[in-house]
């Protein structure tokens with residue numbers, strides 16, 4: 001274990017913490033110090049199964065624990081703001097799951113707290129720290145594909161459990177909040193975090209959330225994202241960056257594994273690369289946060305710099321999809 005290893009606390013016994021955060025934490029040599037849950041017995045079982053040192057009853061207990069340096073917040077989307085604010089005010093570094101909030105107004109409130117807190121807040125989009133993203137930037141800067149003016153990006157999968165938080169409108173469910181926020185964030189990164197307008201159509205689930213959405217997001221300089229997201233379709237993470245001179249195709253822009261590909265296309269000429277290592281997707285982001293907490297790195301990709309434009313993008317698209325629904329109903 002690294003000297004000065006960072007002690008992490010996890011809010012809730014979430015699947016994503018087990019599946020993605022903890023493998024990344026082990027890779028980054030952080031300490032899985034404690035998990036807090038609403039039910040102590042279930043939380044103890046979760047802690048034992050996942051190698052977490054302590055199980056606590058109630059989220060307040062975790063936030064109040066002075067030994068915790070950093071908090072991972074994978075609660076349902078509707079609880080992200082409240083518990084990230086409490087953790088920030090307690091002096092913790094916070095990695096909050098996406099989407100950080102459910103509206104622009106809520107995002108502004110959280111970011112105001114983040115800006116005046118001792119340690120930073122990150123929204124858990126971890127692709128900026130992956131080698132593939134660095135390689136994409138290298139290709140763009142080299143001029144090989146010219147100017148990128150259009151991005152096509154999909155994030156879809158089939159959700160089978162109808163009791164899942166993603167189908168609950170009261171918990172911030174829906175395909176745009178869950179997976180559509182990835183294409184919008186990726187396009188924000190490429191297009192200077194400056195979304196201007198959006199149009200979208202949704203397919204609505206009986207529960208009232210968007211089961212799927214397709215749309216166009218317009219950025220400054222007439223650069224555009226064409227996206228689709230879904231909770232009711234086969235899995236897809238394909239992203240295509242269309243440049244004036246060529247294209248970059250990514251089999252998975254968001255959580256690439258070592259077998260995922262980056263292709264550079266010039267007409268029929270295709271150059272294929274495998275820029276990703278076998279590290280867990282969350283690993284490099286967690287390593288960065290820990291370096292910041294130890295005072296060994298300047299914070300990068302913090303929520304205060306990047307989350308508001310994505311909240312704006314989501315608001316624009318949801319508004320458009322809801323208007324479309326009203327018009328269709330008349």
Ligand SMILES: NC(=O)c1ccc[n+]([C@@H]2O[C@H](COP(=O)([O-])OP(=O)(O)OC[C@H]3O[C@@H](n4cnc5c(N)ncnc54)[C@H](OP(=O)(O)O)[C@@H]3O)[C@@H](O)[C@H]2O)c1
Pocket residue numbers: 011012013014015016017020036037038039042043074075076077079097098099124125165171177178
């Ligand atoms: N970045 C990524 O790659 C990625 C991938 C998947 C999910 N996510 C995000 O991670 C978050 C959690 O997703 P998940 O699939 O891991 O969800 P999950 O397994 O349902 O976990 C959510 C946890 O929140 C707690 N909770 C508190 N109030 C709740 C309520 N009213 N209903 C249900 N659970 C409640 C529960 O823990 P206790 O009962 O123990 O307190 C539960 O285990 C979401 O924000 C999602 O968008 C991110």
